[in-house]
Amino acid sequence: MKIELGEWPVTGNAVDSTGVELAIEARGLVKRFDGFTAVDGVDISVPKGAIYGILGPNGAGKTTTLRMLLGIIDPDAGYRRVLGHERPTDVARRIGYLPEERGLYPAMKAYEAIGFLAALRGVPLKEGRRRGRELLEEHGLGYAADRQIRQMSKGMAQTVQLLGTLVHKPDLVVFDEPFSGLDALNQGKLERMIRALAAGGTTVIFSTHVIAHAERLCDQVAIIAGGKVPFAGPVDLARDRLRPQVRLETRAQDGPWRAALPADVRHEGAFWHFTLPETGVEPLLRALIEGDAGILSLSIERAGLHDAFVAIAGEAAAKALEDGEGEER
Numbered sequence: 001m002k003i004e005l006g007e008w009p010v011t012g013n014a015v016d017s018t019g020v021e022l023a024i025e026a027r028g029l030v031k032r033f034d035g036f037t038a039v040d041g042v043d044i045s046v047p048k049g050a051i052y053g054i055l056g057p058n059g060a061g062k063t064t065t066l067r068m069l070l071g072i073i074d075p076d077a078g079y080r081r082v083l084g085h086e087r088p089t090d091v092a093r094r095i096g097y098l099p100e101e102r103g104l105y106p107a108m109k110a111y112e113a114i115g116f117l118a119a120l121r122g123v124p125l126k127e128g129r130r131r132g133r134e135l136l137e138e139h140g141l142g143y144a145a146d147r148q149i150r151q152m153s154k155g156m157a158q159t160v161q162l163l164g165t166l167v168h169k170p171d172l173v174v175f176d177e178p179f180s181g182l183d184a185l186n187q188g189k190l191e192r193m194i195r196a197l198a199a200g201g202t203t204v205i206f207s208t209h210v211i212a213h214a215e216r217l218c219d220q221v222a223i224i225a226g227g228k229v230p231f232a233g234p235v236d237l238a239r240d241r242l243r244p245q246v247r248l249e250t251r252a253q254d255g256p257w258r259a260a261l262p263a264d265v266r267h268e269g270a271f272w273h274f275t276l277p278e279t280g281v282e283p284l285l286r287a288l289i290e291g292d293a294g295i296l297s298l299s300i301e302r303a304g305l306h307d308a309f310v311a312i313a314g315e316a317a318a319k320a321l322e323d324g325e326g327e328e329r
Contacts, residue, residue: 014045014081023048023172023203024069028078031064038064040227041078046205046220051198053214054207055309056224057320062207063100065224066176069205070097083172093122096170100177100207102161106150110136110160113149117164128167135163139189155186162190166197173197175206179213191217209321215305223309225317241311242303246281248272251294260287276300 014022024046031039039061046052054062067073069080071088082088088095104113111132118128136145141159149157158181165173175194179187194204194217208214214221215235222232231238249270260283265274277284281300288295303311310318 014084021048022046022081023050024052024080024082024205026069026078026080029065029068029075029080030077031061031068031073032076038227039068039075042222042224042227042229044069044222044229044232046203048203049198049201050203050219051194051217052203052205053218053221054205054224055209055211055214055221055305055321056207056313057209057317057323059320060209060224060317061227062209062224063176066174066205066207070095070174093168094171096121096165096168096173098162098165098173098175098178100180102158104149104157104161104164106148108149109146110141110149110152110156111145113160114164114167117161118167121168121170123168131167132163135167136160139163154181155183158182159186159189162193170202172203172205175204177208178206179208179210187213211304211306211309211321221305223312225313225320231312235305238308238312239303239305241308243278244276244300244302246272246274246276246284247297247299247301248274248288249296249298250288251296252292255291255293257288257291257293260284260291270296 014025022045024044026042026044029039029042029044030037042061042065044054044065054065056062064073068075069082069088071082071092079086080088083091083094085091105116108116111129114132114135115123115125115129118131119125123131133142133145136142139159141156144152144156149160152160162178165175178190182190191213194206197204218235220232220234221238222229223238231241250272251270253270261272262274262277265272267273285295285298306318309321
């Protein structure tokens with residue numbers, strides 16, 4: 001298999017155009033399976049210490065992209081650099097990875113399972129088991145440290161595997177659909193854990209098909225649909241693809257101020273709904289006040305990530321995303 005890699009140094013810290021250090025940089029990643037193109041020219045830049053989301057419906061290419069970034073599979077074209085290395089496997093011990101397909105040995109005790117996963121990342125087994133007990137205690141599962149995995153609830157077992165992903169204190173953590181199968185309580189715990197990791201300087205990248213998780217957590221996102229990434233960058237930049245919406249309530253129903261309202265205005269009772277003009281809100285306010293419209297209320301709402309996703313990826317991708325969210329619930 002030929003991998004087209006272009007000119008790229010084997011090691012060294014990558015930076016973006018603004019000089020920000022990158023934990024991950026990938027350009028033009030392509031992966032085909034039996035003639036089917038699962039990932040088609042993906043570009044991703046993940047700043048060091050960021051929370052970065054790969055957002056898209058099931059089957060969009062999220063897992064394949066993560067596996068290429070981790071070196072589990074090689075791209076058919078393109079290049080990637082992870083923690084300064086072209087070959088991600090060279091820095092595997094600095095990475096924590098939680099795959100979508102969870103799996104622990106059912107006969108192992110909880111602290112042993114964590115210690116075993118630590119040993120796979122170069123931590124001495126005795127030290128890994130000690131850390132396992134410590135982590136279980138810190139996360140409210142100290143009482144279950146000696147319980148076999150088969151004796152634990154699904155949520156508890158998932159927490160054990162999550163702790164096993166972090167036990168070796170990685171610089172980069174990669175989660176594939178980490179919220180899948182978790183109840184609301186454990187989803188909240190995981191969100192807090194992700195924020196704490198980033199606050200401590202760890203880079204976190206996770207895939208999800210649930211917009212709410214990406215919107216609450218992520219500094220930046222890559223929107224992926226059909227194996228392509230039509231947008232990658234700050235969440236705010238994605239939302240700014242759509243102009244803010246204005247909700248205006250007036251005492252008067254007519255007057256010269258009406259000429260200041262844009263063409264897309266929608267009138268419902270005392271309320272006017274329209275897109276914020278490109279000139280901003282100040283000229284609009286001036287016209288309303290001078291025209292004696294009698295402003296009772298005025299609110300400006302930025303577009304949410306869901307609306308941005310629809311605008312960027314299209315209705316079909318958004319429908320597939322919503323169907324996936326329904327399955328998750």
